[in-house]
Amino acid sequence: MAWKALDRTKAPYDKDAAPVLSDAVREKIRSFFPRYETKRAALLPALHVVQDTLGHVSLKAMAEIAEVLEIPPSSVLDTLTFYTHFWDHEKGGKVIVGCRSLSCQLMGAEKVLDAIKSELGIDEHETTKDGKYSLITEECLAACDHGPCLLINEKLHKCVKPEDVAKILKDEKNAVIDPPRSDLFDAPKDAPPAAGAGGVGKTSDIQEMRES
Ligand code: FES
Structure with a gap:
């Protein structure tokens, strides 16, 4: 990922805005805890679940993941930016x-x-x-x-x-794979993002935002 210059004179996100992680997403993250000795160890599954739910992992989402895992937000940022698979900005469908x-x-x-x-x-x-x-x-x-x-x-x-x-x-079917596949890290079923999620990233969300 390319280096980014951050304007430190401005808050990186609105801390008073509504939570971006719904209760269902938080619950799914917590469901990984029994698998590991520490809550921190559930960070990668948490990032997968949040990205699948919101399309990408914003700074606010990172702060909320940190809260659920009881670790510093900087640890979430460090991990996320290490892997190309995770997106902190708009991702295509x-x-x-x-x-x-x-x-x-x-x-x-x-x-x-x-x-x-x-x-x-x-x-x-x-x-x-x-x-x-x-x-x-x-x-x-x-x-x-x-x-x-x-x-x-x-x-x-x-x-x-x-x-x-x-x-x-x-080819519209160029991403279609034959089952079986694991849904372990997928967004919780029937659980839309919490109000104010700003869950841009999935194709429909991006198109909707551009058309509005
Ligand atoms: S070098 Fe192994 S898949 Fe490309």
Whole structure:
């Protein structure tokens, strides 16, 4: 993630605003506690659940996670910014993950990445204007014998050529995977974000915000 300059003369978020984590989300985070010796150890599951619920993890959401886990907010920020998978800003409905490790690079991953950037008009860790796609790169996706490969959400695309990119991106089913998958870190079912969540990140939320 690129370095960001923060204006320390302004509060980074409105501390008096309504909570962004609903009771159901807090309860789901607490449900991980019995698995670990410390509450801190539930931080990664908590980040997954909150991101799946709100689309991304805002500073306010980080502060509330810290409150539930009884750890400093800076620990949440440190952990979140270590992983490219987590977003502290607007994330598209589908995240494309390009592989930047050796096997895929030798097979032309750089050209595939360039084709994606040019097709979508975004760079890494950016989101398209319609909120549909975001793009990141990560180390080995564990499919080295099918390089260059990429993920769209959880679906693996193998042996991708630059000329395949436009077709893959136009396919509405390009992120559909066959079950089974674990819903362990998914948002709690039937539990919308708390009032004032500002849960921007899921495609519908972003489109709704742009249309208003
Ligand atoms: S190097 Fe790309 S999947 Fe392993």
